[in-house]
Amino acid sequence: MxxxxxxxxxxxxxxxxxxxxxxxxxxxxxxxxxxxxxxxxxxxxxxxxxxxxxxxxxxxxxxxxxxxxERHRLLWLYLKNETDFFTAPKKVLHFAPEQAFYQLFRQQKNLDYTTTDLLSPLADVKADICNLPFEDNTYDVILCNHVLEHITDDTKAMQELYRVLKPGGLGIFQIPQDLNRATTFSDDSITDQKERAKIFGQYDHVRVYGRDYFDKLRSIGFEVNEVDYTKTLSADLVDKNCLASGEIIPVCTKK
Incomplete structure (x- = not known):
């Protein structure tokens, strides 16, 4: 299998x-x-x-x-237990919407829910994350998970995320991350797909983020809370829900 x-x-x-x-x-x-x-x-x-x-x-x-x-289940538990995402009125922008969430979020009566992506058949708006067709300060919540590692100019993408998020708004920008690396690694000279998959985790990833990812988000203007949410859960629940122990959720807010 x-x-x-x-x-x-x-x-x-x-x-x-x-x-x-x-x-x-x-x-x-x-x-x-x-x-x-x-x-x-x-x-x-x-x-x-x-x-x-x-x-x-x-x-x-x-x-x-x-x-x-693992990351979807961890995020679900965090949103459900630690935020008012499922109860308070929210204008939400969701990049590359995951099937695990798509129908559930769309059915939430409290959410004004918009999805966006260049290729996904689930996207309401076909858009380039580096050139978004949305007004400044539009969204209460932005979910952009496992997207930035695909984007060549991730600085521009982060700036666009910051621009369209409302002051006081919440952004969650999960990425595949090697916490053993102090700095992010990229190498465009590696062109073989199998080699790229081996080094970067997936053939179409352009970098492996290190611990400096959080500081890069801060340099854009975000306040970043590095949430190790599995530490707040029992070992039995982590095992039962098949979570990745120690995975960090980057919880970002706009000043």
């Missing part, structure tokens, strides 16, 4: 994968039903989760029902 999923991820274009998943997902949920692991997003339990990864695959991380990964 691990080799099959790796082949699928590296062969089928992502927009087509998204469409196909709507057919395959219910079948996977039935086949893997059990009680060992639980997806907190929909509350469904399974005997195992699926493997995932373009370079090195991780086992037991992809929920069969919502197709959520």
């Amino acid at each position: 691990k080799k099959l999923f790796k082949f699928i991820l590296n062969t089928i274009p992502r927009p087509l994968l998204i469409r196909l998943s709507y057919v395959i997902r219910p079948l996977l949920a039935i086949a893997l039903k059990g009680n060992r692991y639980t997806d907190p997003i929909d509350g469904k339990s399974f005997r195992m989760f699926l493997p995932y990864g373009y370079g090195t695959q991780r086992n037991n991380v992809l929920s069969p029902s919502t197709l959520s990964l």
Whole structure:
């Protein structure tokens, strides 16, 4: 199964994968039903989760029902337990909307919810993150997760995120991050896709972010809270929900 999923991820274009998943997902949920692991997003339990990864695959991380990964489930728990995202009126901008969240967020009566991306079939607005077609100070919440590592000019992208966020607004900008690195690494001379997947985690990533990521966000103007949310949860819950212990959520606010 691990080799099959790796082949699928590296062969089928992502927009087509998204469409196909709507057919395959219910079948996977039935086949893997059990009680060992639980997806907190929909509350469904399974005997195992699926493997995932373009370079090195991780086992037991992809929920069969919502197709959520560790980062999605962690973010869900943080938004649900630590914010008023699901209760207060919010104007929300969501980049590259994840299937794990898309329908649930759209159904929230308190959210004025807009999705954006260049390629995703789930995007309401086709837009370049470095040149957004939105007015200054528009959104209460911006979700932009696992996007910036794909963007060549991430400084410009961060500036655009800052521009369209309201003063006092909340931005969550998760990225794949190597906390063992002090500084972010990139190397455009590496062109082989397999080598890039090995070094950067995915063939279309342009960098590996280090611990300096948070300071780069601060240099744009954001106030950044580096939230290690798994530290606030029990070890049993971290295991039950298949979370990545120690993953940092960058919680950003605009002064």
